[in-house]
Amino acid sequence: MSHQDPRVGRMFRRDSIAAIGAVVTVWLIYAFTFWMMRPAFAASGLTGIMIGLGACVLFLNTAAVLAMIRHYGEDRAAIYGTDLYYLDRLRQSRREQGGQP
Numbered sequence: 001m002s003h004q005d006p007r008v009g010r011m012f013r014r015d016s017i018a019a020i021g022a023v024v025t026v027w028l029i030y031a032f033t034f035w036m037m038r039p040a041f042a043a044s045g046l047t048g049i050m051i052g053l054g055a056c057v058l059f060l061n062t063a064a065v066l067a068m069i070r071h072y073g074e075d076r077a078a079i080y081g082t083d084l085y086y087l088d089r090l091r092q093s094r095r096e097q098g099g100q101p
Contacts, residue, residue, distance in 0.1 A: 011076075
């Protein structure tokens, strides 16, 4: 494998942590919402349906984020390399114009 910019690994880790944090946040929001709404669900006879629907949403969101992390991990050099290329060009352009780095 060719030499890889160490910034690629840092960007991938940062994005992975952010994605996992977002999934955890969604799980917590769904749990809180279900907890607060359970009396209304029970009164309407919808508890089972709401558990099923919530589980589907949580499963699909979690699976999508895990698939995204896996894809980014497999192709991180191309994905983040492009970002770094343009970030480096932007920094160079700002330096040449006398702006902040």
